[in-house]
Amino acid sequence: YDTFSAFGLIVTTPKIMRDPETGNSRGFGFVSFDSFEASDAAIEAMNGQFLCNRPISCTYAIKKDSKGERHGSAAERLLAANNPNRRSVSARPNQFFAAGDASLPGLGAGLPPPPPPPGMPPPP
Numbered sequence: 001y002d003t004f005s006a007f008g009l010i011v012t013t014p015k016i017m018r019d020p021e022t023g024n025s026r027g028f029g030f031v032s033f034d035s036f037e038a039s040d041a042a043i044e045a046m047n048g049q050f051l052c053n054r055p056i057s058c059t060y061a062i063k064k065d066s067k068g069e070r071h072g073s074a075a076e077r078l079l080a081a082n083n084p085n086r087r088s089v090s091a092r093p094n095q096f097f098a099a100g101d102a103s104l105p106g107l108g109a110g111l112p113p114p115p116p117p118p119g120m121p122p123p124p
Contacts, residue, residue, distance in 0.1 A: 003051060004031045008038020030061060036077050 004010060016029040033039040039060070047058040060072035116122050 004042055004046070007033065007042040007045065009034040036072060036080065039072065 004014065010031060011034045012032045014029055014031045017026040018024060019026055031039075031042070033042065043058045043060070046056060049056060060070040063069050063071060
């Protein structure tokens with residue numbers, strides 16, 4: 001999630017496809033951005049990169065009930081650009097993994113740092 005949220009606002013929780021019997025990852029997933037610009041940037045930057053020591057392929061998903069047609073077509077982009085319900089470009093990206101304000105309660109304010117792992121000396 002945090003890897004792809006760097007490219008723009010993610011509108012739904014990313015979905016990792018899993019084998020229903022074993023629960024193991026099937027090796028692919030889906031990320032939905034709020035704009036074609038964000039998804040284009042993610043595809044361009046992440047396609048062919050390694051994630052969790054595995055090479056990944058990033059493309060637009062194939063449409064359901066189609067003959068191999070992918071999302072992201074010129075027609076979809078035109079419809080999205082003319083959609084009156086489209087979100088403002090100034091929408092903030094998800095901050096789920098961002099560091100919070102330490103002065104706010106519940107975000108670690110006033111708590112001592114955690115102890116070091118066993119066998120590691122404490123910090124100076």
